[in-house]
Amino acid sequence: MAHNTGLVCHERYFWHDAGSGAGFSEVNPYAQPDRHPESPDSKRRFLALLEVSGLADELTRIAPRLATPTELQYFHTPAYIDRVAAISAAGGGVIGDSATIGPGSFDIARLSAGGCIAAVDAVVTGQVRNAYALVRPPGHHAESDQGRGYCVFGNAVIAIRHAQRALGVGRVAVVDWDVHHGNGTETAFLEDPSVLTISIHQDRHYPTDRGQLSETGQSAGAHTNLNIPLPAGSGHGAYLAAFDQAVLPALLRFQPELIVITSGLDASAMDPLGRMMCTSATYREMTQRLMAVADACCEGRIVATHEGGYSNAYVPFCGLAVLEALSGRRSAATDPYLEELMSMAGHDVLPHQQSVIDAAAALVSEIPAGR
Numbered sequence: 221m222a223h224n225t226g227l228v229c230h231e232r233y234f235w236h237d238a239g240s241g242a243g244f245s246e247v248n249p250y251a252q253p254d255r256h257p258e259s260p261d262s263k264r265r266f267l268a269l270l271e272v273s274g275l276a277d278e279l280t281r282i283a284p285r286l287a288t289p290t291e292l293q294y295f296h297t298p299a300y301i302d303r304v305a306a307i308s309a310a311g312g313g314v315i316g317d318s319a320t321i322g323p324g325s326f327d328i329a330r331l332s333a334g335g336c337i338a339a340v341d342a343v344v345t346g347q348v349r350n351a352y353a354l355v356r357p358p359g360h361h362a363e364s365d366q367g368r369g370y371c372v373f374g375n376a377v378i379a380i381r382h383a384q385r386a387l388g389v390g391r392v393a394v395v396d397w398d399v400h401h402g403n404g405t406e407t408a409f410l411e412d413p414s415v416l417t418i419s420i421h422q423d424r425h426y427p428t429d430r431g432q433l434s435e436t437g438q439s440a441g442a443h444t445n446l447n448i449p450l451p452a453g454s455g456h457g458a459y460l461a462a463f464d465q466a467v468l469p470a471l472l473r474f475q476p477e478l479i480v481i482t483s484g485l486d487a488s489a490m491d492p493l494g495r496m497m498c499t500s501a502t503y504r505e506m507t508q509r510l511m512a513v514a515d516a517c518c519e520g521r522i523v524a525t526h527e528g529g530y531s532n533a534y535v536p537f538c539g540l541a542v543l544e545a546l547s548g549r550r551s552a553a554t555d556p557y558l559e560e561l562m563s564m565a566g567h568d569v570l571p572h573q574q575s576v577i578d579a580a581a582a583l584v585s586e587i588p589a590g591r
């Protein structure tokens with residue numbers, strides 16, 4: 221019998237080579253070349269922990285496939301797709317703002333988008349109740365005509381359009397808990413009332429000019445975009461308060477037929493790029509809360525697409541917590557960092573954090589009510 225939770229992964233995801241880097245900067249004459257932050261390591265170790273913990277044995281493996289040119293064009297311009305293909309074939313290079321690919325990355329990025337499509341197929345057709353697509357390269361920063369922020373193709377955008385156009389799904393909600401703003405996903409659906417996009421992120425991180433509370437959607441998509449730009453330093457309490465007071469009420473009001481999590485694990489207290497304090501317990505409880513809403517709205521349908529997360533030590537434990545929650549099982553592995561991280565200051569909701577949550581919560585009543 222199939223297990224309730226699907227897992228998409230593929231060895232080739234780890235072969236995408238973003239080149240060298242220097243923190244979040246390009247290498248320059250004074251910024252010494254280092255390993256690129258968006259390396260395979262944290263994702264490979266995430267998969268490794270799923271296997272050694274035994275949880276992988278409780279999941280239904282779902283094979284990815286290549287997204288077709290038509291599917292890529294659900295979001296991207298033909299000129300951009302052709303440019304990525306040409307640069308990939310020529311051995312790699314720059315495809316946009318903070319986005320570099322290596323040889324063969326075009327097909328790996330197609331497999332990344334196609335892995336998210338396969339996860340949607342499995343959930344919407346009822347093969348599994350929910351699924352996690354542990355894909356690479358990530359997608360939530362990619363714009364229609366350029367790569368951005370380590371992202372090549374908008375994996376979640378393409379998978380959502382597939383759900384709507386090939387599988388007849390109507391209303392979809394995206395919850396982006398990556399520490400960075402989900403600008404690409406927001407752009408894709410900004411004028412679309414059928415997709416509610418919610419991004420909870422570190423205020424003015426990346427992109428620094430996106431993700432403000434004032435952006436609530438445009439034209440026909442008015443009030444179907446919700447940004448929650450939490451101040452740097454927000455932790456377990458602020459994230460769960462934001463969920464309880466803004467994210468969950470927004471979802472319950474919108475009544476999606478499918479929930480997509482763009483799952484960056486870079487809001488953790490150990491992430492080298494983020495400045496937030498989340499732990500594996502935060503990710504576990506956020507997942508459980510979304511599952512309760514999905515049970516109420518859409519027969520538990522959740523698809524998570526992997527995005528950022530740069531702590532080689534901690535991404536695996538945050539990811540394991542998400543998958544334990546999705547599958548309703550606890551593995552033998554315990555988070556060796558959790559007790560110390562939860563003992564640190566920074567987990568109580570502070571007034572300047574609560575004011576952002578209050579402002580986001582006040583926008584919920586504007587969201588068009590579904591069904």
Ligand code: ZN
Nearest residue numbers: 398400484528
């Ligand atoms: Zn990120």
